[in-house]
Amino acid sequence: MPAMEIPWVIDEHTIIKHELLKKYIDPWMAIFFAVQKRNSLPQKVVYFDGFCGPGIYYTDHSKTQKCCGSPLIVAEVANKYIAEDRSRSVIMHCIDKTSECVELLNSNLVRLNQYGQKWVVHHSEFEDKVREVLDEFDQGDLHCQPMFFFIDPFGYSGFPMSTLERIMRYPRAELFINFMVYDIVRFCEEEQSKKNMLALFGSDEFKRVAECSYPEQKYAFFVNLYSNCLKRVGAEFVMPFRINTPNCGTRPRYFLIHASKNKRALEVMKDEMAKLSASPYRFEAVGLITGQMSLFEDPDKGTLRERIFDYIVSAKHGALDFEPLLDWAYANTNGVSKTIKETLIDLEQNQRSIVIERLPGQRRSTVTKGAKIRVNRSSNQ
DSSP states (O other), rough: OOOOOOOOOOOOHHHHHHHHHHHHHHHHHHHHHHHHHHTTHHHHHHHHTTTTTTEEEETTTTTOEEEEOOOHHHHHHHHHHHHHOOEEEEEEEESOHHHEEEEEEEEHHHHHTTTTOOEEESSSSSHHHHHHHHHHHHTTTTTGSSEEEEESSSOOOSHHHHHHHEEEEEETTTEEEEOHHHHHHHHTSSSSHHHHHHHHHHSGGGGGGGGOOSSHHHHHHHHHHHHHHHHTTTTTTEEEEEEOTOTTTTOSSSSEEEEEEEEEHHHHHHHHHHHTTTSSOEEEEEEETTTEEEOOOOGGGGGHHHHHHHHHHHHSSSEEEEHHEEEEEEHHSSSOOHHHHHHHEEEEEETTOOEEEOOOOOOTTOOTTEEEEEEEEEEEO
């Protein structure tokens, strides 16, 4: 096999992935810096870029223009916030096993590192270097700092569930993983792949894919299994986002999976996904309970409406406070704040299947904090 040309031409899928990372990492830094400042804590965050690549790409096959990859995107966002307050610190660890990528990225990070931050590019396997760096963190004060791990492999090996379990022990760690389900489905039943599959999922549950009859079932099975494995190793909120690749029908090549212990992190990620979902590579979610569902779909399609109504019906005490209901819907459905509220209004005013008990002065055109929601027992529906 000929050596890969570095840098290479970026593909559309990676462009969308990087655009989302930029839109997320900006508010991520802003939120944590603000919280730390408010609590008189050192303003410090940590970013890991696994399988980081060269950090720069050609925009097309003419090779006349270049664009930034994920480490340089994050470096530029970091510079913006450090320029506002020089006491802030963004620690960055980038990891790749290809020496040419490491050399090119390092030269560009050095050029961008105008505030003397600790930005290190490691020539190493991801899992080995992560364990080493986290061992160092445990000896200092970084184990309690916000950490964001962008894990973007070319395949499905090198980031075992045991390593992710180690990461999720930290209270403010987040994972954002490019889950290459197409390759996993393609190779999962080959004997030489079983060792990698065992490491990827942390158990032999992946073998149950043999019970699936169709490729679409296999995709849903693996994404659900992986998401649930992340929950078992410590993530409280896991949201898989399907990248709906043009001309691939119902067989996506990639999912982006976000995992954290923080409800606010989930909300910000879903909100940013919603803003990008109109692109050709629009985003969809896979439900962890009911199988496959689309993300940010029109509530008139019924899926979001039905799931929210079923949840309200299941309420043991008859009425639900709006805020806990909103939290549940963010974590367990395809909705974001706008579509969840629109769905509740539809259930109240068009379906007449629920009653929203608003506080005095609250408008009937929306639903907000303080409202209570219950099933409309007088409805014939």
